[in-house]
Amino acid sequence: MSRNALSRTTITATALVLSLGLAACGGGDGDQVGADAKQTLTIWGMGEEAKRLEEVAKDFTEKHPNITVKVTPVGWDVVGQKMTSAAAAGTLPDMAQMGSTMMGEFIALDALEPVDEKVFDKADFFPATWDNNVVDGVSYGVPWYADVRALYYRTDIAEKAGKGKEPATWDEHHALAEAYKKNGATWGTELQPGSTGAWQTWLPFLYSEGGELIGEDGKPALDSPEAVRAFERFGSYFEDGLAKKNFVVGRDVAKDFGAGKVPMFMSGPWMVQNLDEQQPQIKGKWKVAPLPAGSKGSVSWVGGSSLVTFKDSAHKAAAEKFTQFLTTPKMQAHWYEISKSLPANKAAWNEPEMQNSETLPVFEKSLDTAKDVPPLEKWTEFAVQIEEAMEKVARGADPAATAKKLQKATEGLVDQ
Known part of the structure; x- marks a missing residue:
């Protein structure tokens, strides 16, 4: 798989969750915390990306001082098993970075909150990055960064x-x-x-x-x-x-x-x-x-990561704000500058950080024609x-x- 490869132990863990009849989430919105309230937003990030995510989260907190973002690093080699175990135990974070080939499994577990398409416009993103998150016409993740060959x-x-x-x-x-x-x-x-x-x-x-x-x-x-x-x-x-x-x-x-x-x-x-x-x-x-x-x-095929909010989160409004922050053109271009991960937001490619490379136009062209990997359970x-x-x-x-x-x-x- 790409850099976001799932551990094969995910299969066993998922089977355990399903056999116990434990849908990952299912809480309602009755206990939701408003976006303006003082709160801590928990998010799982993967590998080295989690460290960089902690840094950009500080910029978010400067604009939203009432929201403390707590990033927990999780290794790509164990993330699948860890997430399915947390789903069974009801201990998932508010949101997470989720690799493209993981989406189908967690959609099937009914673990993810659908994306509000009035807030996030799929036309802002390369088509394959968005389509990777869609099942039965419903999107469950917002493209964060893209991976293309x-x-x-x-x-x-x-x-x-x-x-x-x-x-x-x-x-x-x-x-x-x-x-x-x-x-x-x-x-x-x-x-x-x-x-x-x-x-x-x-x-x-x-x-x-x-x-x-x-x-x-x-x-x-x-x-x-x-x-x-x-x-x-x-x-x-x-x-x-x-x-x-x-x-x-x-x-x-x-x-x-x-x-x-x-x-x-x-x-x-x-x-x-x-x-x-x-x-x-x-x-x-x-x-x-x-x-x-x-x-x-x-x-090419397109991979990468999307940002997902879990159904049981009590901080969905804050998670939406943080997702908006991470997927703006300027932040997407900055993320490329610090991580070399390609922006999924098309407008980010017009930012100054994306203009000084002979190779980037090749990858942008590839993203235009790339196809998604279907989100299979x-x-x-x-x-x-x-x-x-x-x-x-x-x-x-x-x-x-x-x-x-x-x-x-x-x-x-x-x-x-």
Whole structure:
């Protein structure tokens, strides 16, 4: 998954909550505290982001001195289990930062307060960031920051290989990978063949062919012609020896990129700073480009985090004010400046902080065309099935037959 990956223990914890018949929340609004009252607003933030959230919360408190914001850091590796346990015990905070692939589970638990769309206008946000939070026409989270993918490639090695332009299509991407390999690279490109998070590698292949994870009938669409073509294209890199077939946990792609061993990979915006800091010797020798296009264009998936308020909170008015504060264009641009997380609010991209980068326009363009990951209750299990299918294809399994088995394996994981 993205940086906001769920622990697989979430599945067990969720099952426990459901088996006990414990809907996460369900309190009414009778005991609500007004926004102007003196109060403490509790929020869970994840990892390093929680520390930065504490800092920006101080600015909020200066404007709203009656509201003390208490931020509790929670690790991404344990957040799913911790939230489901807190839901069962009735000890959830007022609000939280929630990763994109977590939304479906907590919507299904009836844990989240619907968003007031009179206060938050979905037109202010990139469509995929908003759609990720919607079930049955109701939104349960306000997009905070976005995560989208682009292509990183070594321009110096490409030019030596006779490839002077960025690869605009998957065919051109494949040809560049071949050229890299012929000119001494260990692998032509980095593609994760399987294991946790590999679905992120395959979705651009699927979406750029016009495929969907879930069809209009509410069922998985993983054996569609588009899905089969996505598996075929994905598998061709391994069949042709251009990508490594086995996944190595902890492998440093930035180091391999800097050494020219793997001169091309897909990743998010944070890698720009990582490369600048960790691989200064290749400054000016690499670029970021939109993901290669399939038959339906260049299409990334969008992830990131949204801000949610829990149903049992007695401080919903204060939570709404804090959410408004964090999603203004100016604060979104400031958040990018301190965290390098992309703004979900479209107007933030016009702020001064967003104007001094050659790479940001690429990510903005990607956000314009990106598609959401549907908020599925059993996303973790669903993703595991995709990743196992990817691994089989990477090792030579027939794409069509694998897609057919994947369809059957996922049908029971989706409520229809």
